[in-house]
Amino acid sequence: MRIDIVTIFPEFFSVLDVSLLGKARQQNILDLHVHDLRSWTTDRHRTVDDTPYGGGAGMVMKPEPWAQALDALLRPDGSSTLVVPTPAGTPFTQAIARSLASTSDHLVFACGRYEGIDARVFEWASSRCSVVELSLGDYVLNGGEVAAMAMIEAVGRLVPGVVGNPESLVEESHEDGLLEYPSYTKPASWRGFDVPDVLLSGHHARVGAWRHEQQVERTRRVRPDLLPDA
Numbered sequence: 001m002r003i004d005i006v007t008i009f010p011e012f013f014s015v016l017d018v019s020l021l022g023k024a025r026q027q028n029i030l031d032l033h034v035h036d037l038r039s040w041t042t043d044r045h046r047t048v049d050d051t052p053y054g055g056g057a058g059m060v061m062k063p064e065p066w067a068q069a070l071d072a073l074l075r076p077d078g079s080s081t082l083v084v085p086t087p088a089g090t091p092f093t094q095a096i097a098r099s100l101a102s103t104s105d106h107l108v109f110a111c112g113r114y115e116g117i118d119a120r121v122f123e124w125a126s127s128r129c130s131v132v133e134l135s136l137g138d139y140v141l142n143g144g145e146v147a148a149m150a151m152i153e154a155v156g157r158l159v160p161g162v163v164g165n166p167e168s169l170v171e172e173s174h175e176d177g178l179l180e181y182p183s184y185t186k187p188a189s190w191r192g193f194d195v196p197d198v199l200l201s202g203h204h205a206r207v208g209a210w211r212h213e214q215q216v217e218r219t220r221r222v223r224p225d226l227l228p229d230a
């Protein structure tokens, strides 16, 4: 999978050189490139923003630098997916992460700043690629970079070969629509707190049943909206 990120803060993504995603880059499993939007400006001040039509506070990102960047990065065959982090987007979920990981092999992340990107950019881009506007949650960040980082990690880890043991992806929160069960490791008794006996029983069927019960109970308590009869 190739991932391109366009931002005015390219240094923000230097963290993608470490950990699992960094290793995947070194192994050419993930082909990840970060671009400075100002590379596509033409004026002496490398301007990327201007005042909003209709008035109001803040500035809006100019359309032309974005169009120049996307013209350079989007695949001519229309197979790219343009991912736009925005508070006004569709809530990002594990299902969307799975969909992006399995149906797109080229993602371009457009990280906005200020009050956002001129809306015409996405109208223009929609004839050149799939445009997906996604929200990290019902709160507002100062720009798209933090959201893009979270989305890139959630998608990147699902790409085959990135996570060493694919089994570890199966029993995670949201993978089966439920929150994950509580996990424990040695010692069996710690500061007066004991690991549930069933986990020490060696009885796999009972362990499996207990873990599912824990998932349902935790989901009902913390995220009842995820339960099928919600």
Ligand SMILES: OB(O)c1ccc2cc[nH]c2c1
Residues within 6 Å of the ligand: 085, 086, 087, 111, 112, 113, 114, 115, 116, 117, 135, 136, 139, 140, 141, 142, 143, 144, 145, 147
């Ligand atoms: O909260 B967010 O996900 C988000 C995304 C993009 C921009 C651009 C300016 N503010 C933003 C906030």
